[in-house]
Amino acid sequence: MTLTPGFQGRPRPTGVALPPGQYEVADFPVLSAGPTPHVPLESWELVIRNEDGADWRWSWHELQRLPQEDARVDLHCVTRWSKFGTSWRGVSLDVLLADVTSSAQYALVGCYGGYTTNLPVADLLGGKAWIAHTYDGAALAPVHGGPARLLVPHLYLWKSAKWVRSIQLLRDEQRGFWEQLGYHDYGDPWREQRYQGD
Amino acid sequence: MTSSGGVELGTAGAAVPARLGERFATTRGWRVATLAAAHAESATARTLELDVPDWPGHLAGQHVDLRLTAADGYTAERAYSLSAPLDPARPGRVAVTVQRVRGGEVSPYLVDTFATGQLVEVRGPVGGWFVWEPGFADAVPVLLVAGGSGIVPLVAMVRARRAAGDRTPFRLLYSVRTPDDALFTDELTGVRGGADGVDTQVFYTRAAPLDAPREARRIGLQDVAAHGWPPELRPVCYVCGPTGFVEAVTRMLLALGHDPATIRAERFGPAGD
Numbered sequence: 488m489t490l491t492p493g494f495q496g497r498p499r500p501t502g503v504a505l506p507p508g509q510y511e512v513a514d515f516p517v518l519s520a521g522p523t524p525h526v527p528l529e530s531w532e533l534v535i536r537n538e539d540g541a542d543w544r545w546s547w548h549e550l551q552r553l554p555q556e557d558a559r560v561d562l563h564c565v566t567r568w569s570k571f572g573t574s575w576r577g578v579s580l581d582v583l584l585a586d587v588t589s590s591a592q593y594a595l596v597g598c599y600g601g602y603t604t605n606l607p608v609a610d611l612l613g614g615k616a617w618i619a620h621t622y623d624g625a626a627l628a629p630v631h632g633g634p635a636r637l638l639v640p641h642l643y644l645w646k647s648a649k650w651v652r653s654i655q656l657l658r659d660e661q662r663g664f665w666e667q668l669g670y671h672d673y674g675d676p677w678r679e680q681r682y683q684g685d
Numbered sequence: 686m687t688s689s690g691g692v693e694l695g696t697a698g699a700a701v702p703a704r705l706g707e708r709f710a711t712t713r714g715w716r717v718a719t720l721a722a723a724h725a726e727s728a729t730a731r732t733l734e735l736d737v738p739d740w741p742g743h744l745a746g747q748h749v750d751l752r753l754t755a756a757d758g759y760t761a762e763r764a765y766s767l768s769a770p771l772d773p774a775r776p777g778r779v780a781v782t783v784q785r786v787r788g789g790e791v792s793p794y795l796v797d798t799f800a801t802g803q804l805v806e807v808r809g810p811v812g813g814w815f816v817w818e819p820g821f822a823d824a825v826p827v828l829l830v831a832g833g834s835g836i837v838p839l840v841a842m843v844r845a846r847r848a849a850g851d852r853t854p855f856r857l858l859y860s861v862r863t864p865d866d867a868l869f870t871d872e873l874t875g876v877r878g879g880a881d882g883v884d885t886q887v888f889y890t891r892a893a894p895l896d897a898p899r900e901a902r903r904i905g906l907q908d909v910a911a912h913g914w915p916p917e918l919r920p921v922c923y924v925c926g927p928t929g930f931v932e933a934v935t936r937m938l939l940a941l942g943h944d945p946a947t948i949r950a951e952r953f954g955p956a957g958d
Contacts, residue, residue, distance in 0.1 A: 522935035668813035
């Protein structure tokens, strides 16, 4: 028997690379599990901690003095919207991790407000991930993760943690907030890895 | 969690106990469900009761993914909040309430066209954060704040409380444009709502009925202060609605002294600012 007879849907998308199960949006939806934190730049810092407990730290001023990159990327949210050609500016994780001594395979990202997410260290390297502070030419709004968020657009957007504060490098994988609640450990939109077991 | 240098790093263990991972796991794959019954909740919203084979059960506040298939094989997937708790007498029955979105791809079909006896694919339940069940968090008081169709997962919580005969103190603030847009208000207010012991306040933002206790306006700080819980009681606050609404209400809760860790949010729609 036919599923949802009479359903037609929108005109099929052309000219964009839409992962399975996604649809294109023009606006920029917001999804967060709690209140939006408002983090003063004076007290903002980013900490990378290796598996032995050694820290590398950057203040807001120090972050701004690092080499900056522009990134034009597509965003794919697990709630099924995709947004194409978004413009960001920030610091590549290649720069931030360059002097960090570690043989860890896994990272747990922590945020102002308490959110966490996990991903492999390899996905932070190789020009694929940034600490982004500027969106579309303007300071990143708090509702979208400002002052700074992780931007790792080849994975579903919950991995691009808003209000990023720390990256812990770990020998063993530790699940973050949504990953503990049934969402996928890796989250590749092209393999539609939405939930654990996908 | 220990940390050096006065920095509290986020930890996987701090936010949510690990066992929730198994409890809230989304089962693999899609199930073919049948629309068993449907009824209008307003001129633009409809409740769909689906019979889903081998449904694993769900908690109030969770949602499901629906997948629709067109004649040419094109598919569209969307998430919809469940509007009723699991009924042990009908364990394969799930209800979602769908608000028709102007220009939407899926919701006009589900509200206007999808007929009883027809099939749709279902996956879920999904989401383990924006949930409540009887006995949750040692029965601390609960504040529910809904904007528009954000009422759907919250009415599921009220119904779960009622079905269990649970006496956890609940207060509900519901912001909606006009009486014609309001969902579930007959059930939540008046004699029926009073029997629940859930203190429900409806705020009309565009046009209020003649017998409304206040003129049409948006929820303000004084409303949340007057009709919510004092922060000293450490209530769990669930806020669901369009992004701008959720941002405004969560800012009010923080201004009133509520701990951000006690505020759970579910947003839909664009940033709006």
